[in-house]
Amino acid sequence: MTEQANRGPADPADETSTPVRPGRRRSEESRRAILAAAYELLDEAGYARLTVEGIAARAGTGKQTVYRWWPGKADVLLEALTVHARRHVPLPDTGDHAADLHAFLAATFAAATPPTGDALRALMAEAQIDPAFGARFRDTLLNPRREALGTLLARAHAADALAPQLTPATAVDLAFGLLWYRLLATREPLDDRLAALLTRTLLRA
Amino acid sequence: MTEQANRGPADPADETSTPVRPGRRRSEESRRAILAAAYELLDEAGYARLTVEGIAARAGTGKQTVYRWWPGKADVLLEALTVHARRHVPLPDTGDHAADLHAFLAATFAAATPPTGDALRALMAEAQIDPAFGARFRDTLLNPRREALGTLLARAHAADALAPQLTPATAVDLAFGLLWYRLLATREPLDDRLAALLTRTLLRA
Amino acid sequence: MTEQANRGPADPADETSTPVRPGRRRSEESRRAILAAAYELLDEAGYARLTVEGIAARAGTGKQTVYRWWPGKADVLLEALTVHARRHVPLPDTGDHAADLHAFLAATFAAATPPTGDALRALMAEAQIDPAFGARFRDTLLNPRREALGTLLARAHAADALAPQLTPATAVDLAFGLLWYRLLATREPLDDRLAALLTRTLLRA
Amino acid sequence: MTEQANRGPADPADETSTPVRPGRRRSEESRRAILAAAYELLDEAGYARLTVEGIAARAGTGKQTVYRWWPGKADVLLEALTVHARRHVPLPDTGDHAADLHAFLAATFAAATPPTGDALRALMAEAQIDPAFGARFRDTLLNPRREALGTLLARAHAADALAPQLTPATAVDLAFGLLWYRLLATREPLDDRLAALLTRTLLRA
DNA sequence: TTATAATCGAGACGGTACGTCTTGTCTTCAG
DNA sequence: CTGAAGACAAGACGTACCGTCTCGATTATAA
Numbered sequence: 001m002t003e004q005a006n007r008g009p010a011d012p013a014d015e016t017s018t019p020v021r022p023g024r025r026r027s028e029e030s031r032r033a034i035l036a037a038a039y040e041l042l043d044e045a046g047y048a049r050l051t052v053e054g055i056a057a058r059a060g061t062g063k064q065t066v067y068r069w070w071p072g073k074a075d076v077l078l079e080a081l082t083v084h085a086r087r088h089v090p091l092p093d094t095g096d097h098a099a100d101l102h103a104f105l106a107a108t109f110a111a112a113t114p115p116t117g118d119a120l121r122a123l124m125a126e127a128q129i130d131p132a133f134g135a136r137f138r139d140t141l142l143n144p145r146r147e148a149l150g151t152l153l154a155r156a157h158a159a160d161a162l163a164p165q166l167t168p169a170t171a172v173d174l175a176f177g178l179l180w181y182r183l184l185a186t187r188e189p190l191d192d193r194l195a196a197l198l199t200r201t202l203l204r205a
Numbered sequence: 206m207t208e209q210a211n212r213g214p215a216d217p218a219d220e221t222s223t224p225v226r227p228g229r230r231r232s233e234e235s236r237r238a239i240l241a242a243a244y245e246l247l248d249e250a251g252y253a254r255l256t257v258e259g260i261a262a263r264a265g266t267g268k269q270t271v272y273r274w275w276p277g278k279a280d281v282l283l284e285a286l287t288v289h290a291r292r293h294v295p296l297p298d299t300g301d302h303a304a305d306l307h308a309f310l311a312a313t314f315a316a317a318t319p320p321t322g323d324a325l326r327a328l329m330a331e332a333q334i335d336p337a338f339g340a341r342f343r344d345t346l347l348n349p350r351r352e353a354l355g356t357l358l359a360r361a362h363a364a365d366a367l368a369p370q371l372t373p374a375t376a377v378d379l380a381f382g383l384l385w386y387r388l389l390a391t392r393e394p395l396d397d398r399l400a401a402l403l404t405r406t407l408l409r410a
Numbered sequence: 411m412t413e414q415a416n417r418g419p420a421d422p423a424d425e426t427s428t429p430v431r432p433g434r435r436r437s438e439e440s441r442r443a444i445l446a447a448a449y450e451l452l453d454e455a456g457y458a459r460l461t462v463e464g465i466a467a468r469a470g471t472g473k474q475t476v477y478r479w480w481p482g483k484a485d486v487l488l489e490a491l492t493v494h495a496r497r498h499v500p501l502p503d504t505g506d507h508a509a510d511l512h513a514f515l516a517a518t519f520a521a522a523t524p525p526t527g528d529a530l531r532a533l534m535a536e537a538q539i540d541p542a543f544g545a546r547f548r549d550t551l552l553n554p555r556r557e558a559l560g561t562l563l564a565r566a567h568a569a570d571a572l573a574p575q576l577t578p579a580t581a582v583d584l585a586f587g588l589l590w591y592r593l594l595a596t597r598e599p600l601d602d603r604l605a606a607l608l609t610r611t612l613l614r615a
Numbered sequence: 616m617t618e619q620a621n622r623g624p625a626d627p628a629d630e631t632s633t634p635v636r637p638g639r640r641r642s643e644e645s646r647r648a649i650l651a652a653a654y655e656l657l658d659e660a661g662y663a664r665l666t667v668e669g670i671a672a673r674a675g676t677g678k679q680t681v682y683r684w685w686p687g688k689a690d691v692l693l694e695a696l697t698v699h700a701r702r703h704v705p706l707p708d709t710g711d712h713a714a715d716l717h718a719f720l721a722a723t724f725a726a727a728t729p730p731t732g733d734a735l736r737a738l739m740a741e742a743q744i745d746p747a748f749g750a751r752f753r754d755t756l757l758n759p760r761r762e763a764l765g766t767l768l769a770r771a772h773a774a775d776a777l778a779p780q781l782t783p784a785t786a787v788d789l790a791f792g793l794l795w796y797r798l799l800a801t802r803e804p805l806d807d808r809l810a811a812l813l814t815r816t817l818l819r820a
Numbered sequence: 821t822t823a824t825a826a827t828c829g830a831g832a833c834g835g836t837a838c839g840t841c842t843t844g845t846c847t848t849c850a851g
Numbered sequence: 852c853t854g855a856a857g858a859c860a861a862g863a864c865g866t867a868c869c870g871t872c873t874c875g876a877t878t879a880t881a882a
Binding site: 636638666667668669678679682687 | 868869879881
C-alpha cells in the first residue's frame with residue numbers, strides 16, 4: 001500500500017512539508033532499532049548470516065516494517081552506514097593542494113576501517129549480485145565520494161598540480177581503486193603513510 | 206588448478222606415483238559438463254540466480270557430484286574461470302620495462318571483459334560474503350596475478366625505472382586497484398589507452 | 411483431532427477463552443487441500459511413493475505449511491483418515507448383546523475396505539517403523555476403537571454373555587486381531603459372515 | 616549378468632547339481648557377515664535407520680555384494696530371521712489335540728519376542744509398503760506357519776474337536792491375528808497363559 | 821599356462837526426497 | 852493506516868540413501 005510517496009532512506013527531512021496524511025505515523029523508534037540491529041548483526045555474524053528476519057527480530061519489529069521502508073537488507077545496511085558515516089569526509093580547501101588531498105584521503109581511509117569497512121565490503125558485494133541495488137549503491141555512496149574527490153582534484157588540475165597525463169577522473173579511479181582493492185582483496189591496512197604516498201603519486205612532483 | 210587440493214582420492218597431482226586406488230574413477234565428462242553449465246548459467250541468469258541445483262540439472266549430473274568435488278557454486282565458477290582463462294596473461298620480458306608492463310596490463314584488462322569479467326565480479330563478491338572462499342579465491346586467482354605483476358615491476362624497480370616513492374608492492378595495488386574498481390564500481394571500459402596511462406604513471410617519466 | 415496438541419500458539423482447544431493472538435490465522439483451505447492431496451496420492455501411487463513434496467505440490471501449498479502443522483506424511487494421513495472415517499463406527503446398545511456386537515463388528519469391518527483399508531495398512535506399517543508415530547497412532551485411532559468395543563463387551567461380560575474364559579480385553583484382542591491380520595497378512599475379505607462367526611465365537615453359545 | 620541361476624537365499628541346496636560355472640564363488644563369509652550386520656543394526660538403531668549402506672559397511676563388504684544376492688534390506692532381514700528362527704516351531708502330534716495346539720502356540724509366541732519380534736514387526740511393515748516384498752514375505756514366512764497350524768487344526772477338526780462354527784482356516788486367522796495384533800498394536804506380552812486361553816477358545820469346551 | 825568368467829571391496833555416478841531456511845507477501849488484531 | 856505477529860507459497864540449501872556402474876584384485880574353471 002502507498003509505499004510510493006514517502007519511502008526512501010534519506011528523506012525524513014521532508015517531514016515538515018508533508019501534507020499531513022491520515023493514519024499512524026512512521027515510528028522513528030522502529031527505524032532506528034532496525035538500522036542498529038542490522039549494523040550489530042553484521043558485526044556479530046557477518047553478511048552471510050544477516051537476514052531480514054534476524055534484523056526484525058533483533059529490532060523487535062515485524063518483517064513487514066522492514067520491507068515497507070527498505071527494499072532489502074542491503075538497503076538497510078546502506079542507510080545504517082550513511083547514518084554512521086555521514087560527515088566523516090569533509091572537503092578541505094586550504095589552497096595547499098597536497099595538504100588538501102592528503103587530508104581527504106586520510107579521512108577516507110580512516111572511515112574504511114572495521115566495522116564500517118566490513119559494511120562497505122558487504123555492500124560492494126551485494127552491488128555485484130543485485131544490479132538494482134548496485135545502482136542505488138553507486139548513487140548514494142560511491143558517486144558522492146567520487147564527486148568530492150573529483151572537485152578537489154579539478155582544483156589541482158586547474159593549477160597544473162596534477163601529475164602529467166593524469167586527468168581528475170582517472171586520478172579518482174586510481175585513488176578509490178587503491179582503497180577498494182585493499183579493502184576487498186588484500187585486506188592490508190589503509191593508513192596515513194599510504195595516503196601520503198598516494199598524494200605524491202597523483203600530484204606533480 | 207584442477208581441484209587437487211580438496212580431496213585425497215583422485216589427486217592427479219601425484220601423477221608420477223599414482224597409488225591406484227580402488228573404486229570407480231571421477232568422471233571427467235561430468236566435471237567438464239558442470240564447469241560448462243556453471244559458466245553458461247552465469248551468463249544467462251546472473252550470479253543471483255545461479256544455483257547448485259541449476260548447475261547439476263544443466264550438466265545432467267546429480268547435486269551430490271557437484272558437492273563431492275566443490276564446496277559450492279563459487280568454487281565451481283572459480284575452476285571454470287581458471288580453465289577458460291588459464292594462459293591469457295603471459296609474463297613478457299623483452300628488456301623494455303615500459304613495453305613489458307603495457308603488454309601485461311593490456312592483456313590483463315582484455316581478460317576482464319564479459320563474460321569473464323562478470324565471473325570475476327561474482328567471485329569477488331562471494332569472497333566478501335564467504336571468508337573461506339575468499340581465502341581460496343586469493344590463493345588461486347588473485348595472488349598468482351599479483352606475483353606475476355610483482356615480478357615484472359621488481360625488474361623495473363631494480364633498474365630504477367619505477368616512479369619515485371613507489372615500491373613494486375604498492376604499484377601492484379595501484380594497477381589492480383584501478384582494474385577492479387572499474388570492474389566493480391564504475392563499469393567503465395578497460396582499454397589499451399588506460400593501460401598506457403597506467404604504465405606511464407607507474408614508471409619514471 | 412485437528413492438531414491442537416502440536417503447537418502452543420494457535421491452540422483452538424481453548425475455544426471458550428481464545429486470547430485472540432495477532433498474526434495471520436491458519437488457512438483452513440490449505441489444511442483441507444493437504445489432507446485431500448495426501449488421501450488421493452495414497453490411492454494413486456501407494457504409500458511408498460507418497461512424499462511430503464508431492465502432497466504439498468498437489469495441494470498447492472509450500473512444504474513448510476505441511477511441516478508446520480504435522481510431523482510428517484503419516485500424521486497427515488492419520489488426520490485425513492480420522493476426518494474421512496470419524497463416525498463410521500457408532501456404539502449400539504439395544505440390550506441384545508449379540509446384535510450389538512455383530513453390528514459393531516460389521517461396521518468396523520466395512521470401514522476397513524479400500525481405500526480406507528489401504529490407509530490403515532500404511533499407518534500400521536509406519537507405526538512399526540517410527541515409534542513416535544506409533545504412539546500417536548495408538549492414541550488417536552487404535553485405542554478409541556478398543557475402548558468402544560471394550561465397553562460393549564464389558565456389558566456382555568456383566569450379563570455373563572461372554573464365552574467362557576474370555577475377558578473383555580482378550581476378546582477385543584481376538585476381534586481386532588482377526589481384522590488386522592486379514593488386512594495386513596492375508597488380504598482376505600472382511601464381510602458380514604465373518605462378523606457373525608466372530609460374534610458367535612466371542613459370546614456364550 | 617547371469618545372476619538368474621544361482622540367486623536366492625534358500626537354494627544353496629542346488630549346489631550339488633549346479634553345472635559348475637567358472638569364476639569366483641560366492642563368499643559364504645560375506646553372506647554371513649551381511650546377515651549378522653543386518654540383524655545387529657536393526658537392534659541397535661531400529662528399522663528406520665537400517666540402510667543397505669550401513670549393512671555393507673558393518674559387514675565390511677561392498678554395497679553391490681548385498682544387491683547381488685538380495686533385492687533390498689528387507690530381504691536380507693528376512694533371510695537373517697529364517698536363519699535365526701528356522702526350526703523354532705515343530706509340529707507336535709501326540710494325539711492330544713489340546714496339548715498339541717498349546718505346544719505349538721506357546722512355541723510360536725515364544726519365537727515372537729525381541730529381538731526376533733522386532734524383526735517380524737519391521738518385515739510386516741515393509742510388506743505393506745512394498746507389495747513385491749509382501750508376496751515374498753507371505754511365501755517364505757507367513758504361509759508356512761499358517762500351513763503348520765492349519766494341519767494341526769485340520770486334525771482337530773476331523774476329530775470334531777474344534778469349537779462350533781469354526782473352520783481350521785478361520786481358527787488359524789484367529790490365532791495368528793491375536794499374535795500379530797499384540798505384536799504390532801498393543802505390544803502386550805505373549806505368554807503361555809495366553810496360549811492356553813487361545814487353545815480353550817479354539818477347541819470345543 | 822593361459823584365457824575367460826564371476827566374485828569381491830571400494831567408491832563415484834544420476835537421482836529423489838528429506839527437513840530446514842530465507843524470501844517477500846498477506847492477514848490478523850491493537851494502537 | 853501503521854505496527855508487531857506470524858502464516859503463507861516458493862524454492863534453494865546441503866545431506867542421506869537409493870540402486871547402478873566401473874575400477875583393480877582375486878579366485879575359480881576350461882582350453
